[in-house]
Amino acid sequence: MSEALTPATLLFVDDEPSILSALRRLFRPHGYRILVAEGGAAGLALLETETVDLIISDMRMPEMDGATFLKQVRARWPHTMRILLTGYADVTSTIAAINDGEIYRYIAKPWDDLEIVKTVKEALERQALEAENRRLTALTQVQNDELKTLNASLEQKVSERTAELRQALTFVEQAHGELKKSFLTSVQVFAGLAELRNGPGGSRLAGHGRRVAEMSRSLALRMGLSDAEAQSIMLAGLLHDIGKLGLPDELLGKPFNTLSQEQRALVMKHPQIGQNILMAIDKFKDVAILVKHHHECFDGSGFPERLAGISIPQGARILALVNDYDALQMGTLVQRPLRQEEALAFLIDNRGKRYDPAAVDAFVKLISETQKGGPSEVPLRSMHLKPGMVLSRDLAHRDGYLLLAKGSPLTSDIIGQLVKLEQAEQQNLTLYIRQEEK
Missing domain, CATH: 1.10.3210.10 (Hypothetical protein af1432)
Incomplete structure (x- = not known):
């Protein structure tokens, strides 16, 4: 609640004290915290020690003009809103300030009081929205990182509790390939x-x-x-x-x-x-x-x-x-x-x-x-299998678990896995293949 009640801080930068006084009188009744600096160098020094929400800077100042000042502000304090006051027809300088300093708005002098107050209000509202967006983005990232950590922890626990099934499940994942991604295949593995x-x-x-x-x-x-x-x-x-x-x-x-x-x-x-x-x-x-x-x-x-x-x-x-x-x-x-x-x-x-x-x-x-x-069937060794053949019986491992279910179509990848299994475990597999009647 305390952050919501904290007034925004405005910094006015101009080499003319009368302009600074006029701006201070205009904005003080609106509840803002007001800071002033008589030039760009003084403004940069003040920003080193103060947190500022919005800057209104004059364009024409000695030693450091408004465009140069706001460009440095953008580089060092990018989330501070920037408004330029320009009192002469220097289009080139104004364009440079817009491009290099990424100012929110420029206002011609003499200004209209209602317009400049409204502009500041809108700039601060936009700044608040951008800050909230950054906060939510950061929060989302933190939550995503926490979810990744939680998922990794859960996966580790599941792995520890099902160590005796790992070899069989690994083979199922390899044999089914893309099919395992489907909902029904996931249910079959679960079952x-x-x-x-x-x-x-x-x-x-x-x-x-x-x-x-x-x-x-x-x-x-x-x-x-x-x-x-x-x-x-x-x-x-x-x-x-x-x-x-x-x-x-x-x-x-x-x-x-x-x-x-x-x-x-x-x-x-x-x-x-x-x-x-x-x-x-x-x-x-x-x-x-x-x-x-x-x-x-x-x-x-x-x-x-x-x-x-x-x-x-x-x-x-x-x-x-x-x-x-x-x-x-x-x-x-x-x-x-x-x-x-x-x-x-x-x-x-x-x-x-x-x-x-x-x-x-x-x-x-x-x-x-x-x-x-029903269709007839023919028993085949793995060396005689071809992609597209369909099992007419379940294929079970000698330890009792199911390798391939009846009705499964064979692919090159699955046939290769079966050959590797035979070589690794030194056992010959016999598969019953559906043979459609002609």
Whole structure:
């Protein structure tokens, strides 16, 4: 508040005392702090010890004229506003003052009192705006520097806490290249964190989120849901197990029906934890609801809220069906992995119990049509790969994490990375390539 009440300081420079007195009488009633100097040298000496907001200098003075004086002021105190008084028709000198001293305005003598008072007021207002702009620019720079420091600190903490994943994530970044920049690919990397954990059955978990996402989206579209709804269901499929990141390693991939009561209680918390993680992100609010309820059963026997029938969000009913279908074949739901036909039989047997009848019926038809009309595939070693080929199966590392997902198109860069991986780890990779029917 004290700065706002401090009056502006004006400096009048003229070799004629009468002019200085006239200016002092004119401006003193307006509340300004007034300083005077009888010449340019005296004005420069005064500026060495005083902070001045605005200078009014006469043009014609002995030893140092106004143009020279204001040029030096500009060089040493550039933020001080500068006004020139000129009492004769010396156009050349006035132009020099405008160019060299960058004066705010020049006023002819004899001046009009109202005009010169108004000019000073406007000059000080402009000076205040420029000062505020400099302050805000400096503040923005400071805040940007602080944000950079904070980001660097956060990145360091994340790096320390995920050291065991660094090698796998680095390869994913190299393999996906420009694709990793897209929103969907970022979600896939985020969803893959749970699958990168080295718990029992880690290799079986590879690609689970991607498969659930793709099949859930296809089923949603088949059941008449909109593209936007299908997109949300696909994202929920990718992220449905994100709440398992905090589970002990020994529970990951272990069949649910083999867990103890205490272990089941831990596992049953992951849908709610997943929702809590995703709710903080505005784009994921709808997805978070589906993640929370993807273990609800149609007959009300599921968790976490024991919802039943159509009170379960339709996207969650679709996810529950597709998630179990894939889990049955991985062996993470019952004690042994089931064949595809056995998994479908399980869904049909639990129609109206665990699963939405309409979803079961649509899914069985979808699987049947996919088997009839799907493209064939051919296994190839990396040396035989060519850009443009498309994977027909997920490619998993021997340690269990996903390298490339089914449906990924191959580029020269990706093929090169695969060859380097084989050389570095001395293992041969076999990729299944989609072969379209002719």
